[in-house]
Amino acid sequence: MDYRYKVVDLFSGAGGLSLGFLQTKKYDIKVAFENSPYMQETYKKNHTGVEVQGDVCAADYADIVRRYGKIDVVIGGPPCQGFSNANRQKNHAISQNNKLVKQYLRAILELQPKAFVMENVSMLKSEVHRFYMEKGDEEIVKRCNIPVKDTFLHLLDGAFLFDGAIDIVKDENLINQYLWPEADYFELNVIYKSAKNISKMINALDHHKKKLESLIETYTNLKGDDHIAEEARKAFSAIKAYYDGTLPADEIKSKIEPSVMIQRMLSKAQEIFQNNIIVDEYVQGSDLAAKIRSFAVYDYLKDILTAPENNYVIYSDVLCAADYGAPQKRMRFVVIGIKRDISEKIALPKGSYDADEYRTVKDAIGDLEDIKPVYTLAEDKQGIVLPKAENLSELASTLRDSPVLHNHIVTKTTDTALERFRALKPGQNFHCLDDSLKTNTYTDAKRTQNTIYQRLKYDEPSGTVVNVRKSMWIHPEHDRAISIREAARLQTFPDSFVFYGSKDKQYQQVGNAVPPIMAKAIAKKLAKILSKKRNADAKKNCTKGNGRQSHKRNSQHKHVAYPQH
Template sequence: MLVPRKSEVIIVKYSVIDLFAGAGGLSLGFMQTGKFDIKVAAENNPHARKTYNLNHNVTELLDDVCKIDYKDIIRRYGRIDVVIGGPPCQGFSNANRQKNHAISMNNRLVKEYVRAVCELQPKVFVMENVDMLRSKVHRFYYSDSDKEIVDSLGIQLINEKIELFPPSLISDKANDLISYYDQIRKFGWDEKTYLLLNVLYKQKKNPTKFKKTAENNEKKLIKISSEFMKNAGKDEIISKLDCELAEEISQYLKEKNNTEQLQEKLEISVHIQRMISKIKELKDNSIEVYKFDTDHGIYAHVKSYAVLDYINGFLSSEQNNYKIKSDVLNAANFGAPQKRMRFIIIGLKKGGDREFNLPKPVISSDCYRTVRDAIGDLEDIKPVYEVTDLPLQIPKMTFVAESLAYTLRDSDTLHNHVITQTKDTALRRFAALSEGQNFHNLESEMKEDTYTDPTRTQNTIYLRLKYDEPSGTVMNIRKSMWIHPTINRALSIREAARLQTFPDSFVFEGTKDAQYQQVGNAVPPVLANAIAKKVLELLSESDAEC
């Protein structure tokens, strides 16, 4: 008697493209559902690409999103059901804090994400970003390239002033300086010259560092001075100021005891170079300047519109037809041992008047997972110092089922348990800090010769984590010098990855700093998984309606 074979269960998976994928935290959360197939991912950073390739069975990994041909992707893979990604978006007010940029070039990448959605027309899209994206801080400048689209969508414009030159330095030279607007490029320094002189300028409050930098770069300063003096005799005010700076550099290198006059010339010339950089950006991005204001400083008057208004207006328009929901989600509410606020946008192709919401929190604040939950089991495992060291073999342990450690410790081999070798000064600081304390809690003598202005350091610098609370937002903790709750050492790459809810089987590639950065940039997989389940719910409902 023939026994009929049981019919095989075929699991239909939804096709996904992940843009700005990084190491792959968002992809991992979607893959963990078993219902999504990442057909294509795009990531430009070479170290993150290595990590992504190692950990994801993706069909194709691209680099430059600006060059992606989405029609070709549809031709080769068929319709893409879901587009996910977190395009960098700095916002021009944050860019301006860097003093030498008027525009964050990263903002262009938001438009590349929007282009992907417009050309692929997925059933659902998910965009992840910093929580400040919902504010009016993140804006695009109104330019010739997007004027037609912005006007047709009726997006609100507001007047903005971009500071080109600070009021504190302005004098009767203001009108003379701005008269060179159309030929400003020829007065720009080369990058190496700017970087060195800008470092010296920023060390004006720290004479010891200033002197050391000048001594270490004396030959370079002599060469810079010589180059500037080639402009001697020219009438342009910027050339004259460069010559005056060259004379002060030469004088300082001879006497090496008076920085005041050199700093005065440096301040003016460095700010002129920052002005030149901003003007180049305005021109290169076709941003129309309506007028200049030279009464108190030098300002360029332009128009701007909110990034979020652009995303919502463009993608919810009749042409694209998405119903869009957005809100800030805290990763801690979804199981991360970390208070990480992320702005999430979900767009669903309209089909009737179906309403939907973003994922709802599953963990309340009084039940948040803690740093101890994430890394407590690693306390007795000594980290290594080099990424080239062999991974560590760790003993088996028994954990409560479904606990965080039970979920994350999915390998007997511990990769990336790597830290930076700590110098004596940092070790003394580590020893002086208790849980929850940071750089500002140190005695004044322990803060010297570290930062140009110690009073302006963030509260996350030299932060010793509290074991029995969730951590703050994990960024590049190597730069922040985060400290283990009970041991006088830095937090390892693996411990940072645990705080981000990456399982131990997920291995990071690249240099030490690159690995720390990848961890800090990632979407916590546990948050990504909650978003993926919501997307799956929306897709299932849409399919049922068809």
Template structure:
């Protein structure tokens, strides 16, 4: 081993989750974690158990990375890595009736952290759809200086607020004034209770069940709506909704109920979006109400934001971006991740993405990953999974991948969801590669709109192929290839290439979610190894008898 390849580079891990991304870096033996930032307490526990860092190096809020105190404590950082959540981009939350999400700010915080800590390199990873033009930020007041300084391209965009049939005179005055919006906006729990009723309008049994379940909140809302004085259109429609609710609870009149509450539901959604626009200081050029009610705004693509700022001469990064297939790097799943890699221009004038070398005919399979666990019965009790069960050494005939993952004689987290009688009926009816849509109609009755159910629900994995993208397989009810049961947490972790020695912490759902959110360590390790090809060629000078420090006075460490 040369002196150069003894250097350990330092990492700051943002939006760290359970630590799949950084764990892959650690597996190279060439990186160490200086600090990690993660909000979820169970993910924090998992990270601390499996990474060689002190609890004082774990931060909850990524905002802390932007402080001068943290910067001073960390000193020089070689690489900032992380996967900021993307659910908040402008197209992602329409079904939840949001115009903007706080997740928008997380990508911006990643970029600001890179600027603040000024590392040699950075890696941002996310879902493959991040490259799409539909992933955009709405321009806010705080963005104007960046747009001007870095020349970030913007586009005319619209935020749809309300259908034309419910637009009324004076509506633009209301949505332009935060105080007016708040005056007419209901409490969240009142809206949510009535919205549950409205969402079940196509199923009479579920509609009645929702009305019964939320009776207390809905009767209080009805009284409140009927007591409000005034003839404003919003008040009138609220009175109509209150009257319909009272007629149902007093006289069991359900005909016309959903039609009566519909205007209020849509008006409340409109007011909620308008308040989001105000609270997030989105720059609105104008509202138009000639047809549907629309806010005219500017937007910028997420990628334009990232590259315009970080590639600017004053910040000095050269960037490469694109989609990586985890299967081509050895993961037994067809997971596509979008990565943005950057490195300082004084280190390299260009950086390429790593290239996976495994061809489709040689992809690792589900059997490669979990076949050796066939005879190990999972528990349904999280407490037992946390204790683990002895499994001894790897059996003969185990795959190369299985051997690399079978690195513990105790199997932790081998916990699955308890199987109900109904679920067992479904499991038995589904063959490898089939899903919920393969079931007979009589086995779909618990789903209100079975045709809209995703193809990943009740999916029985195919043993001799890679799996699809591992998500929270408990929620998706993935089925073991040959057993009539749900996939266990450990089996899902194996598909993500977490070795058995990597132990997950928290509740059952928290552990499933941590696995689903993670970057496969085998992919992360390949990316880390690729970074080393650039970092290791830098000119170095001797700093002390113990190691080397570069011209920027890096505090990268050496093996000792």
């Protein structure tokens, strides 16, 4: 029996990366980590025999080694969202997801596997994905020569600056004194965020009326003659005046904006303390900012793992899933590493499909065109018995590996959505609609992404499969949404791989996954390198063993022969 390399899969999701590795029959997944209960259920039911744990932050790798032996390979796709500072509309400055990259690194440092594969969005190598310098980072950053630069974390726009603001953000006690409870801030922020579209704002004011009215008394009667208390009183007095009918909706934004911005400032300043971020100085000029040292996530990973004490050789590239046989142009950043004593060099596999040979949407889902989808989880329980099909594409023949089709579920289409579906031709999206069909929808229709209300084209690969329910992807031929199973086919999940959880959770699991066909290509390439070293070592040991046995036999022969003389 062929040797199988022991694997730990971190941030496994539904198990697309695991599936690709298992399909090579060269790997044995021992433990997978996934925090989402829905994804856990899907993973467990499709990967029986794999131990599934939850929070990767609580992982005990020494215990895993005690129970399973030395782990050969670590795989996974840690989420990494980059600087929240790039979007000042967000309340949070520091993405907790970035910390999960450090958890991935911890797994490699503690397990010291022969090799690892890390998959993430194609932007990971960009300047956007950086860590802020924390207490405890300085020593390793210096020792591994990780490039560092000054970064200014924006706290408050100049328009909202007030005397004493800089003193407050420096003092954790003052921050906590002025910061509202998260639930209170949320109520006011919902109104502020909807202010670009007055009809949406009025709907939000109606929907949140009960909660806002309960806060009005608290904040209009707030004690204190400081600027923060004064702005809070103004904000909630404006909400009260609207409900009393004395303030029009279009005047609310300017009244509540200062309080919203001040609360965002306080929240970001609190995060600095909570995350032990080192601030070199607070700067107040045209706006208020914290001067912080930062370093690129990729530099951090690369420089630590290639350091002599870890001794990995690393290679990274942005791969297009279509190059590996997936019917979608999904771009993912992949980092692969291997111990230098196994191989002095490593690379990711080249794709075997040229652009003019790309598999298409029709290759993936054309055989399902006449199979009516269901609308509820109850209807999907028994699945749909697949009729025999002829002239299947090569891809469909591979994916159609079950006599019963599960997850061929769609959400019921509203009259408004159906009208839009009917108006769009293959390749068109929301922006191609007549203006009369764009009303009563997104807060800012002009800024809507091109993937929204996208009608797929049969004769091309799809774009990146995301949560296609939220994006309202439309079938190339029918006036309906793409089903969960059709989205899974575009990701190259075989029909035997069944997704669990609510409809939205199933769509999300499919959208978050690594296309197994791409994962399989990476796994095959890695197994080839690992096996080459393993075979060479086995041959060397065999030679040594034969030498020892020969010497032993000769010794025994001499020992027996001498007394006979």
